[in-house]
Amino acid sequence: MSFSLPFHLPKVVSLIGGGGKTTLLYLLGRSLAQSGAAVLLTTTTHLGFPPPDGVPFFSPASQEELCEAAEKGKAILAAFPALRGKVQGIPNEWFRPAMAAYDYILIEADGSRNLPLKWHHSHEPCIPPETELLIQLSGLSALGKRAEDVLHRQPSSFLAKDRIITAEDIAALQMRAYAHTGFPGRKISLLNQADTAALEAKGRHIAALLAEEKTDAYTCALQRHGLQFNGKDVFPC
Numbered sequence: 001m002s003f004s005l006p007f008h009l010p011k012v013v014s015l016i017g018g019g020g021k022t023t024l025l026y027l028l029g030r031s032l033a034q035s036g037a038a039v040l041l042t043t044t045t046h047l048g049f050p051p052p053d054g055v056p057f058f059s060p061a062s063q064e065e066l067c068e069a070a071e072k073g074k075a076i077l078a079a080f081p082a083l084r085g086k087v088q089g090i091p092n093e094w095f096r097p098a099m100a101a102y103d104y105i106l107i108e109a110d111g112s113r114n115l116p117l118k119w120h121h122s123h124e125p126c127i128p129p130e131t132e133l134l135i136q137l138s139g140l141s142a143l144g145k146r147a148e149d150v151l152h153r154q155p156s157s158f159l160a161k162d163r164i165i166t167a168e169d170i171a172a173l174q175m176r177a178y179a180h181t182g183f184p185g186r187k188i189s190l191l192n193q194a195d196t197a198a199l200e201a202k203g204r205h206i207a208a209l210l211a212e213e214k215t216d217a218y219t220c221a222l223q224r225h226g227l228q229f230n231g232k233d234v235f236p237c
Contacts, residue, residue: 006218006229007188010132012095012105014044016125017177018112018152019139020192023222025108026052029075037103039075040066043089044126045111051077057087063094067101095130107131112152116142116193117165117173119157120180127183134183138170140193140203140219167202171209178215189217190229204230 009028015021029041030052041055051057057077060066066078079087089107090098098105110125112118116139127134142150148161151173155161158176159169174189189210191203203219210217218229 007216008133009104010186011099011103012107012128012130013133013135014107014109014125014127014131015135015137016110016118016127016181017137017174018110018114018118019116019141020137020190020220020222021108021110021112022048024135024137024190024192025106026055026075027222029104029106030054032104033073033075036073038070038072038101040070040098040102040105041075041077041107042079042105043087043108044092044128045108046082046086046088047077047079047108049079049081049085049087060090063091063097066090066094067097070098070101072103092128095128099130105130115150115152116140117151117170118177119151119153119173120177121153121156125181127181131183132185134181134185134187135190136174136177136187137190137192138174138206140170140191140199140206142170143167143199143202167206168209171206171213174206174210174217175213175215187215189215191217191219192222194219194221 029039032039055075055077059080079089082088109127142165147159147163148154191206194200194203207217220229
């Protein structure tokens with residue numbers, strides 16, 4: 001089984017932002033595995049537990065054990081139990097050897113407390129240096145709502161708590177995050193939760209604003225449609 005994304009997916013991908021990181025992590029991981037790849041899923045922060053059906057959880061005792069677990073046609077979550085029903089990721093020094101064993105390594109490198117938008121503090125996000133593609137998500141469900149209700153770390157942001165979120169605000173938050181991280185590699189913006197024609201249109205408007213800043217952007221609907229980009233199914237789950 002195979003699928004085709006509207007952009008190239010390199011070996012190591014980090015996900016940041018809000019509004020669908022964990023969903024995308026597992027959808028991409030399972031889809032890549034079903035196409036025959038050996039896929040490693042992990043985090044540099046904390047990830048909710050347990051993983052969905054079909055994604056085994058694994059706490060390797062060493063980087064050698066992590067590499068030995070690689071298997072074509074299989075996606076595994078490698079992490080360690082943490083507090084409050086979450087898991088924490090593998091040591092940073094394990095990423096380099098894992099690149100030789102796995103076809104893809106997908107990393108949730110940010111947290112947003114299940115909110116659709118994210119403002120980053122100085123220590124965030126936690127992007128491994130091995131990252132070849134940075135995908136930033138924003139949730140379109142934030143549009144028309146108060147910033148304090150939809151923006152993680154709103155008090156530190158440039159948006160007042162009673163600010164009603166606009167398309168321009170989401171584009172500005174995305175661009176601020178890229179400038180904040182200083183990530184030198186390729187970056188892609190995903191405007192998630194485009195579950196209706198109206199939200200799809202608003203997402204396309206934000207994508208156009210980001211395109212003016214030389215940033216590749218796509219609308220997507222992960223929860224409802226599996227993998228769907230710009231209104232087209234890529235791999236329905």
